[in-house]
Amino acid sequence: MKVKLTKGELKRQRDALQRYLRFLPTLQLKKQQLQLEIQHQLFSLEEKRHLGEKKMNQLTNWAGLLSQSPVDLNKIISVEKVNTGTRNIAGVDIPIFLSLDFKSLEYDLFITPLWLDTAIVALKELITLGKEIGLIEQGVKILRGELRIATQRVNLFEKVKIPESEEAIRLIKIYIGDQMANAVGRSKIAKRKIEEVALEEALV
Numbered sequence: 001m002k003v004k005l006t007k008g009e010l011k012r013q014r015d016a017l018q019r020y021l022r023f024l025p026t027l028q029l030k031k032q033q034l035q036l037e038i039q040h041q042l043f044s045l046e047e048k049r050h051l052g053e054k055k056m057n058q059l060t061n062w063a064g065l066l067s068q069s070p071v072d073l074n075k076i077i078s079v080e081k082v083n084t085g086t087r088n089i090a091g092v093d094i095p096i097f098l099s100l101d102f103k104s105l106e107y108d109l110f111i112t113p114l115w116l117d118t119a120i121v122a123l124k125e126l127i128t129l130g131k132e133i134g135l136i137e138q139g140v141k142i143l144r145g146e147l148r149i150a151t152q153r154v155n156l157f158e159k160v161k162i163p164e165s166e167e168a169i170r171l172i173k174i175y176i177g178d179q180m181a182n183a184v185g186r187s188k189i190a191k192r193k194i195e196e197v198a199l200e201e202a203l204v
Contacts, residue, residue, distance in 0.1 A: 006172070037143055100128045
């Protein structure tokens, strides 16, 4: 690291160090908040996936009946709109699931078995849960990306910028101190020579 050994550079390095020390706690706090939120989201994701597996196992009971149904479920169960919002975590917006709108499609109640209504409700719940899981996964991906950036910045400040400024300040102060000591030394030598000349002239 090449540093200009001047008073102007000393001020610049001191100002830079103060900025780094002022911003570092904010970055550290952001990193901590992101880590906590990722843990929270992963816990929620695990719960949703477990619930999804449970619902899927329940649907296996309907599998045989659904295959025999005269109704095409793909025509009855159709997603119209996924309603989402956003939540801000440490300055980062992540998507949150609100609800799922299904298209209202009619089917003949007289030619369909009684259990079909229950099966449709269960399938809609599973589809809704799948969309919710997808949004949580998307949010975790965003948060992990931001955490990586925040961690890089914290490391940059802690391991590079702050040590570099502190070392630059130390070197400049040593240099300026040496220059001042040399100047004092030269001044004393010059003063002594003047005194010697004055003394010689007085003795002539």
